[in-house]
Amino acid sequence: MSETPQPALTPLFEVFVRSRRGLDHIHVGSLHAHDPEQALAYARDTYLRRGEGASIWVVESQHITASQESDAASFYDPMDDKPYRHATYYTVPEDIDTL
Amino acid sequence: MDATTQPDTEDDIAQYAIRLGDDALIHGQRLCEWSSQAPTLEEDLALSNVALDLLGRARLLYTYAGEHLNCSEDALAFSRDEPHFQNVLMVELPRGDFAFTMLRQLFIDLFEIRFFNALTYSQDKQLAAIAAKTLKEVEYHVRRSREWLPRLALGTPESKRRLQAAADELWGYINELFEVDALERRLIEQSIAPDRQNFYDDWLAEIQHLAIQCQLELPDSPWQVAGGRAGRHTEHFGHLLSELQFLQRAHPGAQW
Amino acid sequence: MQQSQSQPIDREQFEAKIQAEEKIEPKDWMPESYRKNLIRQMSQHAHSEIIGMQPEGNWLTRAPTLKRKCVLLAKIQDEAGHGLYLYSAAETLGITREEMIDALHAGQAKYASIFNYPASSWADIGAIGWLVDGAAIVNQISLQRTSYGPYARAMVRICKEESFHQRQGYEIMQTLAAGSKAQREMAQQALDRWWWPALMMFGPHDGESAHSAQSMLWKIKRRSNDELRQQFVDQTVAQAQSIELRIPDDDLQWNADTGHYDFGAIDWDEFNRVISGNGPCNRARLAHHVNAHHEGEWVREAMRAYAERQS
Numbered sequence: 001m002s003e004t005p006q007p008a009l010t011p012l013f014e015v016f017v018r019s020r021r022g023l024d025h026i027h028v029g030s031l032h033a034h035d036p037e038q039a040l041a042y043a044r045d046t047y048l049r050r051g052e053g054a055s056i057w058v059v060e061s062q063h064i065t066a067s068q069e070s071d072a073a074s075f076y077d078p079m080d081d082k083p084y085r086h087a088t089y090y091t092v093p094e095d096i097d098t099l
Numbered sequence: 100m101d102a103t104t105q106p107d108t109e110d111d112i113a114q115y116a117i118r119l120g121d122d123a124l125i126h127g128q129r130l131c132e133w134s135s136q137a138p139t140l141e142e143d144l145a146l147s148n149v150a151l152d153l154l155g156r157a158r159l160l161y162t163y164a165g166e167h168l169n170c171s172e173d174a175l176a177f178s179r180d181e182p183h184f185q186n187v188l189m190v191e192l193p194r195g196d197f198a199f200t201m202l203r204q205l206f207i208d209l210f211e212i213r214f215f216n217a218l219t220y221s222q223d224k225q226l227a228a229i230a231a232k233t234l235k236e237v238e239y240h241v242r243r244s245r246e247w248l249p250r251l252a253l254g255t256p257e258s259k260r261r262l263q264a265a266a267d268e269l270w271g272y273i274n275e276l277f278e279v280d281a282l283e284r285r286l287i288e289q290s291i292a293p294d295r296q297n298f299y300d301d302w303l304a305e306i307q308h309l310a311i312q313c314q315l316e317l318p319d320s321p322w323q324v325a326g327g328r329a330g331r332h333t334e335h336f337g338h339l340l341s342e343l344q345f346l347q348r349a350h351p352g353a354q355w
Numbered sequence: 356m357q358q359s360q361s362q363p364i365d366r367e368q369f370e371a372k373i374q375a376e377e378k379i380e381p382k383d384w385m386p387e388s389y390r391k392n393l394i395r396q397m398s399q400h401a402h403s404e405i406i407g408m409q410p411e412g413n414w415l416t417r418a419p420t421l422k423r424k425c426v427l428l429a430k431i432q433d434e435a436g437h438g439l440y441l442y443s444a445a446e447t448l449g450i451t452r453e454e455m456i457d458a459l460h461a462g463q464a465k466y467a468s469i470f471n472y473p474a475s476s477w478a479d480i481g482a483i484g485w486l487v488d489g490a491a492i493v494n495q496i497s498l499q500r501t502s503y504g505p506y507a508r509a510m511v512r513i514c515k516e517e518s519f520h521q522r523q524g525y526e527i528m529q530t531l532a533a534g535s536k537a538q539r540e541m542a543q544q545a546l547d548r549w550w551w552p553a554l555m556m557f558g559p560h561d562g563e564s565a566h567s568a569q570s571m572l573w574k575i576k577r578r579s580n581d582e583l584r585q586q587f588v589d590q591t592v593a594q595a596q597s598i599e600l601r602i603p604d605d606d607l608q609w610n611a612d613t614g615h616y617d618f619g620a621i622d623w624d625e626f627n628r629v630i631s632g633n634g635p636c637n638r639a640r641l642a643h644h645v646n647a648h649h650e651g652e653w654v655r656e657a658m659r660a661y662a663e664r665q666s
Contacts, residue, residue, distance in 0.1 A: 009451060010139075010655070029509065030443040031141055032452060034662035041243060042141040045148050046436050050516070066382060131415045131424075134431055135408040135643065138651025140439050147432040151425060158421050173420045197654050253664065254657025261653070346419035346477055353535050355419040
């Protein structure tokens with residue numbers, strides 16, 4: 001083996017928490033752990049000390065694929081110019097409060 | 100049961116609660132010593148969580164005992180002298196290295212998961228309630244300590260050596276976890292306390308199974324130490340108490 | 356070729372975001388100096404939380420009641436957690452936890468100088484919570500609006516958790532001040548020792564801070580050192596008066612014209628001495644961190660080796 005060994009770094013995990021009252025998992029931060037189970041345990045100790053959670057997801061940071069800001073023009077803008085997807089685009093008679 | 104046995108039972112229950120509280124307080128105190136010293140930041144947080152669970156448990160038990168003895172939780176923690184503390188000796192041993200701390204934790208967690216489960220069936224409602232709350236915490240503790248065993252046993256030659264050394268040192272303190280004295284015998288007969296001896300075989304079987312999986316040698320020595328329940332402590336205990344009780348002793352009667 | 360042509364546009368977009376109070380996120384283009392400035396500030400903030408665990412940890416095994424012990428442990432644990440949030444946020448900028456720790460150990464990265472003072476009595480635990488956390492909160496509330504997204508979000512989280520930190524410290528001081536003569540003296544002496552170092556936490560006067568000007572321009576820093584320091588003094592004077600402790604400053608006086616308290620001159624020689632490594636506890640704080648890290652190496656190595664075997 002002629003390769004110089006790389007310094008082994010502890011994998012970085014991203015943590016997502018859904019609170020008891022929440023509907024979605026929210027990214028709350030990251031931590032270092034050697035396996036998913038350990039990451040989950042540490043996530044509970046780090047991010048749920050005040051009992052805020054109902055569900056935790058941990059994902060190794062390297063497995064997250066993120067969009068680039070430079071993609072914005074083609075990635076996001078077409079989503080942004082269709083106002084008819086928003087409820088506020090439409091007028092509704094004032095006495096109707098069920099729509 | 101005639102009327103004369105009733106006060107004795109309440110006395111016994113109070114002493115029993117104190118004994119369990121002592122186990123938790125002293126173990127919690129040793130875990131506090133890891134603050135800002137853990138191998139990783141994440142582990143510092145995890146150890147602190149276990150310590151907080153133990154200290155919280157001690158508070159519940161002392162408060163309960165204090166109701167009968169008409170004293171506060173703090174009076175029990177800070178005013179008693181060494182011979183009156185009834186913790187098992189294993190918890191008062193110095194924290195040692197991480198292998199020692201985690202193996203001690205494993206031995207105790209595997210005991211407590213069985214013990215507190217049984218205590219939830221206590222005829223004493225308050226003890227049963229404390230046991231139910233404790234059980235949830237212990238389930239988490241035992242998961243953690245079970246996960247650490249193979250990491251240390253099968254990690255590096257050094258971690259294995261340290262774990263083996265920890266096993267050799269701790270083994271002599273194990274029997275005391277399962278000892279039943281006259282106080283507990285009386286409470287067992289009234290279905291207030293579980294019989295510790297009932298857990299030994301099952302506990303040992305699990306330890307042996309884990310040891311085989313992890314290639315850890317369980318010591319063979321017959322040497323066993325006990326005495327904590329009777330207030331006979333190791334030389335470590337006096338130093339622990341000095342630290343724990345110093346402020347209250349230096350300022351008798353003060354409010355904090 | 357394409358990169359150098361796009362840079363002026365990137366820079367414009369970056370500046371526009373800053374002006375518009377939009378957040379800069381990890382994948383966004385940013386000037387190298389912005390990135391470096393943030394790494395410095397965030398990692399030093401994280402180091403401060405971790406080193407700050409030590410003076411409080413000094414009284415954990417000796418806390419005088421079970422309740423105080425639990426509260427103190429929860430506070431110290433929060434500090435570890437805050438360090439962790441900040442290290443995580445800093446790692447989004449391309450630096451690793453190991454690199455940040457190495458920089459701390461090598462003396463290249465600093466931490467808040469306030470932690471170079473010893474916690475010599477139980478009252479110090481009260482003073483630290485009341486004054487040190489109090490000062491940190493003033494600074495942190497302002498940082499919730501910092502321009503870098505992960506830093507701002509970490510600060511929001513931290514601010515939510517800080518509320519009990521200052522209160523528990525003040526409550527300790529309140530109890531001591533209302534206690535025995537020895538306890539009152541303990542509290543007053545702690546206030547005497549921690550007051551000026553707490554004021555120094557806000558850093559040099561505005562005109563004299565090397566990094567401040569650029570940090571303000573990039574909205575990393577939102578309010579100036581002197582502004583924040585004044586806010587802290589104004590709010591703390593009434594707190595001290597309420598528990599009948601004397602702030603150790605003969606020049607402290609309400610100024611009706613400005614609507615603020617005038618206060619005495621800070622000893623910047625002491626500040627510089629302590630921040631450059633010659634405070635009472637600098638060596639001990641760093642040695643403690645280095646030793647703990649060193650002691651833990653075999654554990655981290657075991658974890659790595661075991662994980663590799665499993666994969």
